[in-house]
Amino acid sequence: MFEYVVMINREVSTPLSSQIYQQYRDAILKRRVPEGERLPSSRQLATSLSVSRNTVNTAYDLLRSEGLVDVRSGARPEVVALPEVEGAVVAGPVRETTPPLSSRGKRFSCNHRYTSPSGRGVSMQPGEPSRELFPKEQWARSLRRAARLLNGNALGYEHTSGLPELQRVLAQYLAQERGVICSPEQVLAFPTTQSALSLMSQCFSEEGDVALLEEPGYLGARSAFYAAGLKVQALTEIDQVSRASLIYVTPSHQYPTGRRMEMSERLMLLKQAHDKGAVILEDDYDSEFLFEGRPIAALQGLGDRHSVIYIGTSAKSLMPGIRLAYAVVPKEHVVGLELAQRASGALANVHVQMAFADFIESGHFRAHLNKIRSAYHENGVALCQLVGERFGNQVGVSMPTGGLQTCLYLPETCDDVAVADLMNQKGFGVNPLSVFYLGAPQKGLVVGFAEANEKLRSGFVQALEQAMELSGDRVQA
Incomplete structure (x- = not known):
C-alpha cells in the first residue's frame, strides 16, 4: 500500500490544517500521490499527527474544493485523475526562473534617476520638504473632518477621477493663484505627478514619437517618456524636429536650475507646440515657493488650452507621503482620460482628496x-x-x-x-x-x-x- 507521510511544524504560524492541505496538494499535483490512491481516514491521520479530526477534515475539504480528491461518506478520500497538460508545472519540470520582462516591462523598470552606490543620503535631498514644518495638527483636523463627511458614493467607485469637492476647490484655487482656466470636471486627481505623467505619455503619443524635454530636465518625465517608447530629445532641438507629441516644461521654476521662463518664451513655446502638433505637459509645482513677487500666469491660461495639460502636486507643499497630485486636462478629453485613468489604476485616496479640499478652503493651506x-x-x-x-x-x-x-x-x-x-x-x-x-x-x-x-x-x-x-x-x- 502506498503511503505519503505528512509532516507538521507546530513552531510556525501556518495553521495545521493548511500545512496538511498544502503538503497533500503539492504531492498530488507533482504525482507523488498517484490517481486512485486513497488518503488516510480523518481518524487515522488525526491520530498519527496528534491533531483533531476537525483539523484533518478542514484540510480534506480544501482538497475537495479544488477537485483534487473525491470524498464520499464512509470512505477514505480518493485522489482523482488530473489532465496531462504539456508544459504545465503539474506535468513537467519546475521552472528555475520566471519568464523575462517584455520590452515594455524593461522600459518601465529601467532606472533613469541617479542612484548612489552606497545608498541615498537622508539630509538635503532635492525636492524634499521640511518634515518639521509639516502642519500635523491642521492636517489631522482636515482628515477627521473628511472621515465624517464622506458618504457611501464617495467611498465607492462613483468618482474615480476625483471627488467633486476637491475638483471644485482646486478649480477655484488654481484660477485665483495661477490663472488656470477650467471647469471642475477638468481636474483629475492622481496619487503622484509621476502617475499623471505616465498616463498622459501613454495617451497622447504613439510608440516611436518624439518627446521634448528641458535641458537640463526632470528625470521623472524622462522615465515616463522612455517607458511609453518615445524618442526623447532636448527642447533646444525643437527647430530640428518636424513633429513632436509631447513637450515637458517647468516654466514657473525650472527643475533643477530654478530659472523662470519669461513671458516671451512662454508665448513662443505655445506657438511652437501648435506648429509641431504637440501637447505641453506643464509641471507647475514650484510656483508656490517663489520668494519674491508673484509668478507669471500658468501656460494653461495664456493661450490655446487645448494643447496644455497643467500638473500640480501636494508632494512639495505638504509631503510626498500624502500621495495627491492633479492634472487639468482639455475638456474634450475628460471622458477618455477618466476611462484611461481607471484602467491604469492611478486613483487617489478619497480621504486625502476630501482633506486637501478642506485644508485649502479653511485657509490653512495659504x-x-x-x-x-x-x-x-x-x-x-x-x-x-x-x-x-x-x-x-x-x-x-x-x-x-x-x-x-x-x-x-x-x-x-x-x-x-x-x-x-x-x-x-x-x-x-x-x-x-x-x-x-x-x-x-x-x-x-x-x-x-x-x-x-x-x-x-x-x-x-x-x-x-x-x-x-x-x-x-x-x-x-
Whole structure:
C-alpha cells in the first residue's frame, strides 16, 4: 500500500490544517500521490499527527474544493485523475526562473534617476520638504473632518477621477493663484505627478514619437517618456524636429536650475507646440515657493488650452507621503482620460482628496505656504552665502529665487557624480547635475535646502570640501 507521510511544524504560524492541505496538494499535483490512491481516514491521520479530526477534515475539504480528491461518506478520500497538460508545472519540470520582462516591462523598470552606490543620503535631498514644518495638527483636523463627511458614493467607485469637492476647490484655487482656466470636471486627481505623467505619455503619443524635454530636465518625465517608447530629445532641438507629441516644461521654476521662463518664451513655446502638433505637459509645482513677487500666469491660461495639460502636486507643499497630485486636462478629453485613468489604476485616496479640499478652503493651506516660503527662503540664502564664503569662485552659486533646491556649479574638470557619491556616503542626498542632461552636461550638484538649518549647512560645506578633495579637485582656502 502506498503511503505519503505528512509532516507538521507546530513552531510556525501556518495553521495545521493548511500545512496538511498544502503538503497533500503539492504531492498530488507533482504525482507523488498517484490517481486512485486513497488518503488516510480523518481518524487515522488525526491520530498519527496528534491533531483533531476537525483539523484533518478542514484540510480534506480544501482538497475537495479544488477537485483534487473525491470524498464520499464512509470512505477514505480518493485522489482523482488530473489532465496531462504539456508544459504545465503539474506535468513537467519546475521552472528555475520566471519568464523575462517584455520590452515594455524593461522600459518601465529601467532606472533613469541617479542612484548612489552606497545608498541615498537622508539630509538635503532635492525636492524634499521640511518634515518639521509639516502642519500635523491642521492636517489631522482636515482628515477627521473628511472621515465624517464622506458618504457611501464617495467611498465607492462613483468618482474615480476625483471627488467633486476637491475638483471644485482646486478649480477655484488654481484660477485665483495661477490663472488656470477650467471647469471642475477638468481636474483629475492622481496619487503622484509621476502617475499623471505616465498616463498622459501613454495617451497622447504613439510608440516611436518624439518627446521634448528641458535641458537640463526632470528625470521623472524622462522615465515616463522612455517607458511609453518615445524618442526623447532636448527642447533646444525643437527647430530640428518636424513633429513632436509631447513637450515637458517647468516654466514657473525650472527643475533643477530654478530659472523662470519669461513671458516671451512662454508665448513662443505655445506657438511652437501648435506648429509641431504637440501637447505641453506643464509641471507647475514650484510656483508656490517663489520668494519674491508673484509668478507669471500658468501656460494653461495664456493661450490655446487645448494643447496644455497643467500638473500640480501636494508632494512639495505638504509631503510626498500624502500621495495627491492633479492634472487639468482639455475638456474634450475628460471622458477618455477618466476611462484611461481607471484602467491604469492611478486613483487617489478619497480621504486625502476630501482633506486637501478642506485644508485649502479653511485657509490653512495659504497660511502654511506663507510659513514655509519664509523658512525655505532663509535656509536657501544662508546655504548659498556659506558656500560662496567658503569656496569663492571655485563653486558657482545659484542664489535661490524659490523652490526647495538649488544648483551649485563645479569646475568642468570635476567629476560631479563622484562628488555626489561621496556626499551621499556622508549622509547628504544630493544629485549630480550632469545626469539631468541629454547632451553635453554641466557639472554641479542639485542640493535641497528646505531643512538646511545652521548645523546641516555647516556639515554640508565641510562634507563638500572633503568630497572635492577626494575626487581630485583641491579646494583653495
